[in-house]
Amino acid sequence: xxDAKMSSGLSRRMFMTASVSAxxxxxxxxxxxxAAQPASAKPAEPRDLSAxxxxxxxxxYNLALDNRTSLLDALRDHxxxxxxxKGCDHGQCGACTVLIDGKRVLSCLSFAVMNQGxxxxxxxxxxxxxxxxxxxxxxxxxxxxxxxxxxxxxxxMSAIGCINEGHAGSxxxxxxxxxxxxxxxxxxxxxxAAIVQxxxxxxxx
Amino acid sequence: MNQAAPAPxxxxxxxxxxxxxxxxxxxxxxxxxxxxxxxxxxxxxxxxSIARGKVSGLHTKDARAVPGVLxxxxxxxxxxxxxxxxxxxxxxxxxxxxxxTVFHDGQIIALVVAETFEAAEEAAMLIRADYEDERPAxxxxxxxxxxxxxxxxxxxxxxxxxxxxxxxxxxxxxxxxDEKYSTPTxxxxxxxxxxxxxxxxxxxxxxxxxxxxxxxxxxxxxxQLKLDPANVRIVSPYIGGAFGSKGPxxxxxxxxxxxxxxIGRPVRCVxxxxxxxxxxTYRAETRHRIRMGAGKDGRITAFGHEAWEVTSRPxxxxxxxxxxxxxxxxxxxxxxHVSLVHADRNTPGYMRSPPETPYxxxxxxxxxxxxxxxxxxxxxxxxxxxxxxxxxxxxxFSSRSLIKCYDxxxxxxxxxxxxxxxxxxxDGDWLVGMGCATAIYPTAAAPCAARVRLTADGEVRVxxxxxxxxxxxxxxxGQMAAERLGIGMDKISVEMGDxxxxxxxxxxxxxxxxxxxxxxxxxxDAIRGKLFAAAAGRGAPLAGSGNAKLDLxxxxxxxxxGKSAKLADVFKAMxxxxxEEYAEFAxxxxxxxxLSKLYAGQSEFHGGENDEDxxxxxxxxxxVEVRINSYTREIRVPRIVGAFAAGRIMNTRTxxxxxxxxxxxxxxxxxxxxxxxxxxxxxxxxRDLQDYLVxxxxxxxxVDVILVPEIDHQVNPAGVxxxxxxxxxxxxxxxxxxxxxxxxxxIRDLPIRIDDLIG
Numbered sequence: 028x029x030d031a032k033m034s035s036g037l038s039r040r041m042f043m044t045a046s047v048s049a050x051x052x053x054x055x056x057x058x059x060x061x062a063a064q065p066a067s068a069k070p071a072e073p074r075d076l077s078a079x080x081x082x083x084x085x086x087x088y089n090l091a092l093d094n095r096t097s098l099l100d101a102l103r104d105h106x107x108x109x110x111x112x113k114g115c116d117h118g119q120c121g122a123c124t125v126l127i128d129g130k131r132v133l134s135c136l137s138f139a140v141m142n143q144g145x146x147x148x149x150x151x152x153x154x155x156x157x158x159x160x161x162x163x164x165x166x167x168x169x170x171x172x173x174x175x176x177x178x179x180x181x182x183x184m185s186a187i188g189c190i191n192e193g194h195a196g197s198x199x200x201x202x203x204x205x206x207x208x209x210x211x212x213x214x215x216x217x218x219x220a221a222i223v224q225x226x227x228x229x230x231x232x
Numbered sequence: 233m234n235q236a237a238p239a240p241x242x243x244x245x246x247x248x249x250x251x252x253x254x255x256x257x258x259x260x261x262x263x264x265x266x267x268x269x270x271x272x273x274x275x276x277x278x279x280x281s282i283a284r285g286k287v288s289g290l291h292t293k294d295a296r297a298v299p300g301v302l303x304x305x306x307x308x309x310x311x312x313x314x315x316x317x318x319x320x321x322x323x324x325x326x327x328x329x330x331x332x333t334v335f336h337d338g339q340i341i342a343l344v345v346a347e348t349f350e351a352a353e354e355a356a357m358l359i360r361a362d363y364e365d366e367r368p369a370x371x372x373x374x375x376x377x378x379x380x381x382x383x384x385x386x387x388x389x390x391x392x393x394x395x396x397x398x399x400x401x402x403x404x405x406x407x408x409x410d411e412k413y414s415t416p417t418x419x420x421x422x423x424x425x426x427x428x429x430x431x432x433x434x435x436x437x438x439x440x441x442x443x444x445x446x447x448x449x450x451x452x453x454x455x456q457l458k459l460d461p462a463n464v465r466i467v468s469p470y471i472g473g474a475f476g477s478k479g480p481x482x483x484x485x486x487x488x489x490x491x492x493x494x495i496g497r498p499v500r501c502v503x504x505x506x507x508x509x510x511x512x513t514y515r516a517e518t519r520h521r522i523r524m525g526a527g528k529d530g531r532i533t534a535f536g537h538e539a540w541e542v543t544s545r546p547x548x549x550x551x552x553x554x555x556x557x558x559x560x561x562x563x564x565x566x567x568x569h570v571s572l573v574h575a576d577r578n579t580p581g582y583m584r585s586p587p588e589t590p591y592x593x594x595x596x597x598x599x600x601x602x603x604x605x606x607x608x609x610x611x612x613x614x615x616x617x618x619x620x621x622x623x624x625x626x627x628x629f630s631s632r633s634l635i636k637c638y639d640x641x642x643x644x645x646x647x648x649x650x651x652x653x654x655x656x657x658x659d660g661d662w663l664v665g666m667g668c669a670t671a672i673y674p675t676a677a678a679p680c681a682a683r684v685r686l687t688a689d690g691e692v693r694v695x696x697x698x699x700x701x702x703x704x705x706x707x708x709x710g711q712m713a714a715e716r717l718g719i720g721m722d723k724i725s726v727e728m729g730d731x732x733x734x735x736x737x738x739x740x741x742x743x744x745x746x747x748x749x750x751x752x753x754x755x756x757d758a759i760r761g762k763l764f765a766a767a768a769g770r771g772a773p774l775a776g777s778g779n780a781k782l783d784l785x786x787x788x789x790x791x792x793x794g795k796s797a798k799l800a801d802v803f804k805a806m807x808x809x810x811x812e813e814y815a816e817f818a819x820x821x822x823x824x825x826x827l828s829k830l831y832a833g834q835s836e837f838h839g840g841e842n843d844e845d846x847x848x849x850x851x852x853x854x855x856v857e858v859r860i861n862s863y864t865r866e867i868r869v870p871r872i873v874g875a876f877a878a879g880r881i882m883n884t885r886t887x888x889x890x891x892x893x894x895x896x897x898x899x900x901x902x903x904x905x906x907x908x909x910x911x912x913x914x915x916x917x918x919r920d921l922q923d924y925l926v927x928x929x930x931x932x933x934x935v936d937v938i939l940v941p942e943i944d945h946q947v948n949p950a951g952v953x954x955x956x957x958x959x960x961x962x963x964x965x966x967x968x969x970x971x972x973x974x975x976x977x978x979i980r981d982l983p984i985r986i987d988d989l990i991g
Contacts, residue, residue: 074299074350095350104349109266110259112472114423115505119921122423150259164257168249171236171889175702176256177424177472183257206928209921211423211473212702213896214889215932217236 077140083108084152092139098132099123101139102149110150110180114209121208124181124188125149131188133207150180153187162228163187166221174212182208186222195226238884242941243951247885248721251707252470252700261470264440265427265502272429273302275488275501276344276352278359279510282368283337283914284576289362295344298358300351305491306342307332313490314456316483318547320738321448321833323480323513324579325546329487334363335545336578337915338510340483345491345499368576368914371517371542382541382550382570389552389570393624396565401534405525409602413522413594414981415964416906417542417916418515419508420583421924424472426508428485429500430492436463437489443468444479444699445738446731451833456486461833469729474701476582477512479740484511506919513581514907516542516549520594530608530616535563539591540571544579548572553591555841556672556849560595562619576914582740584897585957588673589964593901596669596965597980600972610668610969611638611647622847630846630946633877634670637853640938641875642668645855654976662859662868665974669962671852671876674840675944675953676743677819679830681734682751684713685812686759688803690787692719694726698736698748703956704886705744711882712749712950716756718784718799734814737835742850742954745882747817749950755815762813763789763799766806773797773805819948839947846946850953852876854895854962858970865989869899869931869967875938879953888937891959895935898963900927906983 076091102108114122118136125134126148153161173179185208194204237247255261315327328340346352369376383391429440446466454461492499525534543549554568603610650666657664682696700706710724764782767774767789780791788796819838826836839848854874881887904925908917
């Protein structure tokens with residue numbers, strides 16, 4: 028593991044090593060207690076690498092990232108969690124939706140360095156370790172709430188957010204509060220039916 | 233059971249859950265840009281800012297100075313490769329880096345490769361070009377377009393359909409419609425971005441890219457790069473929506489491959505949403521003139537359909553939907569003519585029911601107008617003009633259940649409660665309108681190969697180089713094997729989306745289920761034959777059952793007299809651990825070269841209107857209710873009902889989802905979708921998902937799909953008609969018909985927007 032000095036002085040060689048090990052889904056620095064240089068310490072050059080430490084699916088990741096790297100690209104290219112999808116990179120499609128501290132957020136519109144210390148949940152972090160699916164995941168299977176499956180991780184994360192926010196009270200509410208997640212295969216009626224089932228199950232639990 | 237899993241009716245398969253459902257809800261389905269690759273470099277495209285002219289200079293110094301930039305591939309760098317070819321596997325003949333000529337806005341001028349995505353994007357934006365620019369011709373009405381008859385310009389469209397003496401019939405007709413219709417430019421916009429990842433290992437090239445045609449691409453890419461096709465592999469196990477956009481390979485694939493070879497590292501280029509509008513294909517805008525003549529009895533006596541389609545300067549892309557519209561009803565005399573209009577645009581390409589969506593929109597609108605002119609119910613008008621034989625070649629239909637579709641859909645919809653008087657149905661501030669239209673899609677199939685392996689412990693592996701674009705074909709291929717081999721779905725695995733697998737045709741033209749299932753069935757039947765011979769042989773578990781009919785059920789060979797033998801015991805008797813069969817299917821009427829063409833990446837389609845014995849189509853009827861706010865003119869579609877007959881339905885769950893998605897596409901075509909073009913610069917304006925409108929969840933309410941039972945033994949061994957493209961045909965016309973019923977306004981140009989209804 029490189030002893031990454033998280034500033035503009037990082038060499039390309041070290042940067043490369045960091046990228047590669049991150050791509051293999053390994054935390055860059057193992058010690059979760061190691062304090063990362065706060066991005067706000069000095070006005071950073073965009074190309075500089077900043078240290079950022081996040082909890083992703085209950086695991087700590089210490090990363091050295093270009094200040095311009097979106098949370099989405101950090102997840103996909105630096106952590107190796109490719110379940111979160113890029114559909115527009117502009118906050119227009121919802122495919123990249125993740126939970127940050129329990130709230131649904133478009134990860135393409137969030138710089139990774141803004142998420143210091145936050146708790147990120149991606150689609151990979153939903154099923155329990157024994158393989159049991161989250162009620163929303165199971166409901167999506169039951170109601171065929173996808174076809175190609177590409178927008179599905181974002182739909183599922185958004186659905187969890189929608190239910191947690193209390194915006195899944197009626198089918199009309201669900202339609203409205205799920206309209207930030209485009210499904211080009213147009214599984215919308217099935218998505219609504221799935222969320223109704225999951226909502227009821229979560230309420231019962 | 234829930235709405236997503238309709239109970240199967242006659243000749244319909246179980247609503248089996250998708251074989252890859254768990255992978256898709258857990259983020260484990262690996263789409264091509266998800267494949268983790270060590271030491272990957274990132275590519276970003278730079279594209280032209282003019283639509284017509286020449287690149288006279290390219291400035292890359294600033295881009296090269298960006299830290300992390302590894303290489304820039306541009307003019308001269310592709311010289312050792314061949315230019316792309318336009319056709320079924322190639323999107324365009326334009327080799328953007330082979331020639332400094334600019335044919336359209338957004339044409340690739342360079343590919344930047346860098347250590348990071350951020351560096352590649354930054355550098356790509358710093359590339360500047362000098363142009364000798366000329367005034368471009370954007371579309372139909374622009375100065376400088378070139379018009380030519382479409383027939384014969386493209387092997388896909390050989391001739392204009394004709395029957396009888398149209399001029400005489402038109403002159404004699406007592407009731408006449410002569411109207412013009414148009415459909416706009418549309419982009420597929422699958423949510424998955426287009427991407428190419430190129431990995432070289434020595435002279436072996438692997439491409440991870442979403443593709444609807446891995447075998448075709450392998451051969452075409454090898455040709456461009458002058459490689460042995462055996463050294464090229466295209467991998468595309470999951471595709472994040474395609475709708476035709478990932479059928480033909482674009483020029484980018486070879487450029488990324490060259491970049492990876494130059495830097496000696498894997499390169500991944502994910503094209504941003506904006507650049508996809510110019511570097512991929514799209515549905516071109518069309519115009520139509522329809523002349524329809526009828527007698528007072530409602531019988532059509534004359535049908536004329538002239539149409540104009542836009543294409544690029546060099547490529548004769550044509551859809552020619554008159555092939556279907558000319559065979560829809562019992563017209564009498566028919567005259568059709570399709571023209572191509574070459575403009576300074578990227579080459580269009582297949583988009584979900586490419587010919588039928590625009591052409592049937594025009595026809596079905598005219599049908600509605602004629603019904604109004606005759607004072608006749610639009611369903612009754614179609615019933616009166618139901619043909620015995622198709623009017624062009626006089627051939628029978630292999631099966632045609634259109635009227636059954638109308639009957640079942642109209643009953644479910646409550647059509648009888650519709651007051652035909654325009655503007656007569658109102659609910660508070662909302663004007664209510666109801667309309668209907670016909671859906672039609674040709675049934676075709678193409679040669680396909682598959683390999684099936686059954687082991688002694690009852691595990692089945694199906695391998696076929698087809699493509700899971702969301703249709704459910706992976707599940708359906710598994711269902712076919714499960715049924716033929718008597719094995720549960722939990723013991724079936726299906727591999728697809730890899731050119732190393734047995735070749736399958738392009739996943740286009742709604743041919744996959746028919747072609748793949750026919751090949752899988754053939755391989756399974758060969759396994760059955762071996763098992764049955766062994767089971768009934770001398771000293772075998774079912775010795776003496778030679779003449780009895782054998783079958784496979786629940787991992788047993790069973791006789792019709794109730795005797796059975798465990799699969800494992802039959803394998804023991806055979807002294808083998810696994811039986812593997814490789815089968816090749818070719819549709820009836822295939823040429824002697826059809827199978828060798830399959831391996832060469834060319835799909836020979838059979839069916840539709842081209843077969844000798846009959847014409848083959850799937851049909852449907854769609855009914856739509858619209859509500860239009862009397863003050864704001866906001867248009868809503870609270871419900872839509874479609875009934876479809878498509879031969880054997882393999883899986884009612886995936887079939888319903890396909891048709892439902894198609895109908896929602898149709899609503900999008902009616903009310904939302906249009907790529908706006910800056911006419912001065914021949915440039916797409918709304919190049920993102922904020923301004924290119926597609927239906928969102930809140931736009932859609934009740935969508936009902938009725939799967940009408942139909943049996944057709946003529947179409948292919950599996951008895952399957954494709955339905956992936958059927959659902960969105962006709963929908964827009966049904967919406968337009970409902971809008972007319974609500975408001976009295978006949979909107980003939982799509983999409984129908986609020987501003988069309990004001991005033």
